[in-house]
Amino acid sequence: MVGPNTFEFKSYDVPQPEPGGLVLKTRRANVCGSDIHQYHYNSPALKQAVLGHEFVGDVAALGAGVKTDNAGTSVHVGDRVVPVYYVTCRHCPSCLRGDLGMCQNALREWSKNPDQPPHFFGGLSTHYYVSPDQYFFKVPEELDDAVAAGANCGLAQMIFALDHTRLRDDSTLLIQGAGGLGLYATAVAKERGARVIVIEGVRDRIALAKQFGADEIVDMNEFDTSEARVERVLELTTGKGPDIVLEVTGVAAAFPESVALARVGGEVVSVGNLNVGEGFEVSIAPGTVTRKSLTVRGALRYDPWYLNRALAFLSRTQERYPFESLTKQPHAFENLRDAIRDGESRSVARASIVF
Template identity: 30%
Template structure:
């Protein structure tokens, strides 16, 4: 039996509790009784998103103490009274291998009604809640977590391994939202700005969507080489000239990169901004240029439930042609979470942990 799924009945769990700065301590805590709509999940594998490293370094605010982590794949241990439906409409069952959405929405506010559940007025987020709150087991740097009522939970296709499935609930699904915002890509020239986890995933997704050319820009040569392995037709440094493009997807969050993307768009071009999630210098916008060139600028932050399914579909469809496992380092134990969060970045965009 897989050791990660052998212990599915217990009344306690272990979490890597972040206590501020670079302090992370393993703590054993009781498992709660589940309420209606809640799901208890045993974490099989979790990956370290760059946003958690930003939290620990002080670049991103978060409650202290808390259990960080939001990218993971796990097994359903129990569901609350009345049962819980998965994203596909069928009931979740004990033993289902699942991933879940980062955001948890109320489903009733005006934003939810308009289809923007990721911007729900009462939104809560996996791995972003205080340990002293009503949702202490919200993070994936733990043996178990609880998914509240309103969570999006999707079953993982059997052919998609854990190290591919784990980032689906954050990086891959976010990219699928940007691909949707970019519009039809078949035969188009696409510029991807930034070759981190999101950028590399966007390269593969754009090629899978039929893009004729995918040009990547990034200051790091190793990242540019990785982008080429994932299907980029060319990869340039940030100071090299970029020709005309139909679509630009900006994932680095750099203001100069945003400006370069705008300059690179051809008539009718579309710029999708998804990397600018922290304050940065303003970017000049020439309204006459936007009007005369029929440009469109839009933003994407987080994603909707359909994008989680699209992420899993992409991974299943491309698992034999795209080297997805190259994005994730070999897994370590839960006791190494503190080092991964505060130490030097590893050789791959994602580090993996098996609790």
């Protein structure tokens, strides 16, 4: 990225890894919703930087001392791996508390200008540099690149977010938005026996939500106001409302609706909205949260070992859910602009690049 909505292709020499580091050759990378936010310059952290954080690559070179991944599996040049896209510095207050996903230096490497070595800081690039502070995991052989690429960040983040709710087998989870995150969350919740209601308006995404096991769909074309959707969801939950509402739309107006939808004593998890400041504000009566005794929680990133759980989840369940259809019709790297356009228009669940 060289400016708002602007990128350039640049070439650098591929570096040799320092002790404890790795160099990967990228195989496949997705364009996540947050890549689009960053591309629009709505992220405070990433400006002159390399986009991309959902990807899978082959080990091209191992730094001195790297013998295994973070799960203890031995790694060699040529193995497929996925890295956690941020660093865990282990020296900040969050890391000290054990909240590694909240590391205050998490984007220390990713946010660097690629003009400085080792250059390859983002996933939308032919190569990627894994720094010594970064977790990475070997990809199980049975997983295709198309399936493995989405483990980081989409699936890992959804397993993490739902682990931090009171989701049980008798819960009703309402998911606002059936993009990549919403579809992953549907699969995770179905595996735990919960009932899932999905609010979505894009036809292809509605079809995918059904394939991922959604029990009910609230079609935004039919229920086209917030009031109509709340009323419909109440009908579907015998007047009580869902136990948990998961917002993965990235649309600010979805948040007051989350609060309106959740049952008394229920939970709201805010994941999709990342932007702050003017243009991303909504009005809400805080009394609604108080009177309903809601638990409202934000969830950014995940603890790094969740990436390994996400890979195991995919291996275990890939026969039951069409993970590969999240990233249909991938683009070649030189056509990155088309993939970004797909991501912006929400015409696909996850836009994707093959190298």
